Amino acid sequence: MKELNKALVALQNTIIYMGRPLFIIDSNNYEIVCDTPLSRDKLGIYVGMTLQEALGEEVTLSYLKNHVIRNEKNSEFLTFKTVEVLENYYLVMPNLVKEADYLETLASEVFFDEIEAKVILNSTGTIIGCNKKFEEIFGFTNQEIKSKILSNVLDLSLTDKEYINTHKEMFLNGHDICILATRKTKYGNRIKMNIDFVPILNKEEIIGIQVTYKPMNNIADIDLKSYKKIIDNHTDGVIIANDKKQIIYVNKTLCNIFQYHETEFEKMQFFDRALRSFSEQYMADKLEEILYKNDFWQGETWERKRDGSILPAWKQVFVIKDDRNQIIRYVATYKDLSGVTTANMSKMINKDPLTSLNTKQYFINRMESVLQEDPNNQKILFLDIDNFKELNDQNGHLLGDKLLVEISKRMVNHFKKSLKARYAGDEFVIHFSNLISMDKTIEMIDEFKKAMEKPMIIDGKPYIITISTGLAISPNDGVNILELLDRADKKMYFNKNTNRMVIR
Template sequence: LLSIIDEISFGILDVFLIFLLCIVVVFCIITSKRFSKQKKQLLLNEQYYRSLFEQNPDVVITFDLNGMFISANKAVSSIFGYSLDDLINKPFIPLIVPNDLEKALLQFNTTINGESSNYECSVYDKNGKQRKINVTNIPIYLNKKITGVYSIIKDITEHNSAQLNLVEAEAKYRSLVENSQVGVYILQEGKIVYVNPRLCEMTGYTYEEVIGFNLTNLILPEDLPTVHKNVQKLFTNEMISMTDQFRIVCKDKRIVSLEVFGSKIEYEGKDAIIGTIIDITDRKNTELMIKHMAYHDQLTDLPNRYLLKEKVDELIRESSEYPNVFSLLFLDLDRFKIVNDTMGHEIGDKLLVEVSSRLRNCLDEKDIISRYGGDEFTILLPQSTVERAREVAKGILTSLSNPLQLNYHEVFVTPSIGISMFPEHGLTYDMLIKHADLAMYFAKSLGKNNYQFYTNDLIDQSQHELDLEIKLRKALERNEFILYYQPQINLLTNQIIGAEALIRWMHPTKGIISPAEFIPVAEETGLIIQLGEWALRTACYQNKKWQDKGLPPITIAVNISAKQFFQSNLAEIVEKILFETGLEARYLELEITESMTMDVEQAITTLVDLKKIGVKVSMDDFGTGYSSLNYLKKFPIDKLKVDQSFIRDSTTDPNDETIVKTIIAMAHNLKLQVIAEGVETKEHVYFLLEQKCTEAQGYFFSKPVSTEEFEKLYIIEETRR
C-alpha cells in the first residue's frame, strides 16, 4: 500500500511539475510576445519621431541647459546656412542679432524653468545676412527633470516682408483712392457703402449724406433700367466687368454725365461692386458740339450735305419695308456771285442767312433744308408727292421774289430749282442729287427764276460735256481756278525776263485738272470768254503786285482764245483791265495762235487796236498752223514762239533742226523777237544760242509753278543781280 501510495504521490508531483512547467512556458511566451510588441511600438515611435524631426520643413534644434547645440534637423541649413557639424556643441548666442539677444536669453531661461515660450527675433546666417525668425521653445523632460530645450524655428523673413509690403500697398492704395481725381465707389445690395472725396465733390453731397444712398436716389429714371441690368449681370457673373454711361442729379439739381467702371468683389463678407467714376459732362457737351458742327453749316446753322445724305439714306432704307415716295429739291441763287463781288462777302453772307430764314418759312417741321455749299441749298420733302414738291417750289419762288433789305441795301435774288423724285428718278442719294442738280441747271438755261423736274430727256444730251460745263460754271463761281507761272529766261544772262500765265483748275476732290480737259468745253460753251477775262485780270494784278514789292518789272504773257480774240470790244476790255489793275501796257503780252489769223483782215484790225494800247503781241505755237508767210509781215506782232514739238527733237532730228533754224532766221529778218518753248536740256540751250535765239522757257529752267513758288524764284534771281 505504501509503495502504491508512494507511486501515486510521485505521479501527482510529476503532473504538478509538468503543469507548473507549462504555466511557466505559457507565461514566457506571453511575456516574450508582449515585450516584442512593445519593442516594435518603441521602434515605430522612434521612426515617427525621427521622421517628424528630420523631415520637418521647420528647423528643429535641441539645446542643453547652457544653450549649446546638441542636435538639429536638415532644415537648419536653410536658415543659418551652417551644417550640423558647424553648430554642434556651440552656443546659439553668437547667432543672435545684438538688439534681440536680451529677449532671446530671457525666453530661453523661461523655457528651462519649465514654461514654453514663443517670440520673434533676428539672427545672422553664415553669410552675415540678417533673417527674421519665429521661435517656439519647449522644455525637454527626462525623469521629470528638465534636461534641455527643443526649439522649433520658422523663417518669417519673406512673410514679414510681404506683410510690410501689403501694409505699404494698402497705405498707398488708400492714399491713391482718397486723393484720386477719379471717383471711387463700393456698391452693395443696391446701396452705396463707400465713396472717396472726389465722388462727393462730383455729386455735391458729403460722405455722410451719400453713404446708404440707393441708386434710384441719384440716377435719372430713364437711365436706371440699363444700370440695374448691368449690375445684375455682374452679381450673376454674366459679366466680368462693367462699363456704362449714365446721368445723375447732383445735390444742387445739376445733371452731369458719368462714365462708370465696375467689377464684382467681396466686401465685409458679402458680394459688392467696386469701381471708378469719371465726370464726362464736358466731353459729352463737346461731342454734341462737334457733331453739330460736323453736320451743320457754320454760317446758317442749317444741316449740311452730310446730314442730308444720312436722312435721305434713312428714307431709302425704310422704303424696303413699306412704300415711300419723297422729293429732293436742288436750289441755286441766280446772280449771287455778282452780289458777292460788288457788295462784299459780308453782304453776301447776310443774304445767305436771310435766304435760309425765308426757306425755313416755306417748309413744314418734318422737311429738311440744308446748305449744300456756296449759294446752293437742298430740300428734302419726306413722303412728298409731285404736287407737294411743285407747291413748295412755287412757294420758294414767291418768297424770294420780294427784295431783301441788307445793311441799307435792297437786294433782289432769284432761285433756280431742280427737283428729283424717289424712286422714279433714282434709287440712291448720289443719283437723286445728280438728277436734281441737272434739273436745276436746266432751269437756269430756261431763263432762271423757275423750277424744273428731272426728265430722262436731259440724259440724251452729251452727259460728259454737260457735267463738265456745270462743274466749270460752279468752279468759276467758287473761284476754283488759279494761275501758274512759267519763267521766261534770257539765255545770255540767265535772268528772268518774263513769265507765261497758265490757267489750272483746282478741283476740290480731283486736285489740279489740266487745261487740256476743260478748255475745249469752255470754248464750246462760251465760258472761255469769262475764264479768259479772269485769267487776264488776275495775271495783270499779280504782275503789278510784284512791281509794287520792288521787284524788277517783267512782261507777263497771257493766252487769248479765239472767241476772245474775235470779240469786237477786246481792246476795250484789255484797256479796262490795265486801268483797274494799274499795270502799264508794255508789261503785258497777249499770245495768239496762227489759227486766229486765218481771217487776215479781222486779225489785223484787232491787232492794230491792241497795239494802240501799247501791249505786246506774240504768235504762239508758230510753225504748227496755216498762216501765210506773205501776211505774217503785215501783222503788227512783236514776237514768235517756236513750238515745243520742234524744239524737243531739234538736237537729234535733222528735219526739226532745220525747221527751228528757219523760224529763228525768219524772225530775225522780220525784226521780230523769238522765244523757244519746251527747252529741256543743256543741248537745247547751246543749240538756241548758236542760232542767236536768246529767250526760252521750259522744264530745263522751271516747270509752271504757283504764285508763291514763282515769287521765290523771282526774289532769288533779284538777289543774284
C-alpha cells in the first residue's frame, strides 16, 4: 500500500506541470485519485470525486473511450484517451470537441484504430466516416463513402430494413439493435456478419449511430472455442464440420472410440467412408440426403474402429443453420453402447442430451398411449421462450444452452407430476392429465410464469426470461397428439403476437 501511495504521489507531481486538464482514476471504483489545476478550473474535476459526479452521467472505461461526453459545468463536448499508468490506475486525457464536429471526431479519432469494423452515421443514416478495419473488410475507402447513405453503399435487403424498422422504437429509446445478416463488399461478394447498431446520445437526443460489423467466421471460431471447454472431456464422441463438410473439431472421446489421432481427422470430410456405419451402409449412403430434408437423424449403428473391430453405438447427426437457412455446421455424436443393457440404453435415447428432459419422440409415443386409454380432457401446453434467437445472437449459443438448462430445472421443480419434454430448440411441451382440473392447470401455468420473472444468474449476470404459451384440450382441439400439438403451437404464436397474457 505504501509503495502504491508513493507511486501515485510521483504521478501527481509529474502531471501537475503538463499544462493540460489531466486526471488519474482508480478503475475499481472510478474514483479520481490525482488531478491538476486545469482539471479543477476548466472541468470542475477534483480528487475524491467519482467519474459519475465529475461528468454528470454513469461512465465506465469502455464508455469513456467510445463516446463524446458533454461536461455539465461548461457544456463543452469532450473525448477522452486513457493510458494505464499503474495496475488498475488510468491517466485520463480530455480533448475538447466543437459541438458541430463531435461525430467527425468519433469517426476520425476515437474509433479509427479499433480492431472491429465501425462506421459512424448521423441521425439520417448518412456516413460521417469509417475506421481502418471497415476499409479492410469492405474495400471502400473513407473518402469514397463519406456523405453517402449507408444502406445504399452496403446494399441492405428488404428483410434487414424491415427488421430495423420493426425495432426502431426500441432504438429511439436508447437501446442497441443486433442483427445477423449479410453485407455486400465493394467487390460484390457478400459476408455473413453480426451487426450492432448503437445510438450516440447527446443528453437523451439521438444525434448519430455507431454501427459495428463482426464477420461470422470470427464469431463461429469464438463459439467453437467456448464449446471445446465443455465437450473436450464429454463421455460421448463429438465431430464438428464446417459448411464445406471439412472436419474442424473432434473431442478426445471420439479419438478413443475410433482409435485415430485427432490430426488424422483433419484430412477427412464429414461423410468420409472411414466414419460410416459398418452394417448400415444403405443408411450411411442416404444420410446426407436425410439431413438436407430433416436436419436431424439418430439411431443405433455399428461403427468400425481403425483396427477393423466393430462396436455398437447410438449415433445422432444434425446440422446447424444460419438465419438464411444455410447450413454452417455439421455435428455428429457417438455414444459407445458396449456393455450397456437394453434398459439403460432405452433411458439414454429417450432423454434430451442437453436438458435431460424427455425427447419429443418419447413424449409423442407416451401421449399416443394416454389418448388411446382416455381421450377426454387431456391438456397439452406448448411453451416457447420469447426473443431467444436475439439472446443467442447477442450473447452466443453457449449462454443460450445454459439458459435452456436452467429453464428445464425450473420446469422439473414446478411441474413435478406432469410429463415434460424438450420439443425443439427453445420449445417445450407439458401434459396435464384429466385428473387435473382446468382451473388448477391455469393456476399452475400462471405460477410458473411468475416464477420465470425471477432473474436467472448465468456466469454471474442476471437474465430475465419471459415465455409464451398455448394450451390445447382434447377432444375439442384434436383427437390425437399431433393435432393437439399443432393446435397448442398455433395458440402459443397467437398469444405471442397479440401480447396476450391469457393461456386459453
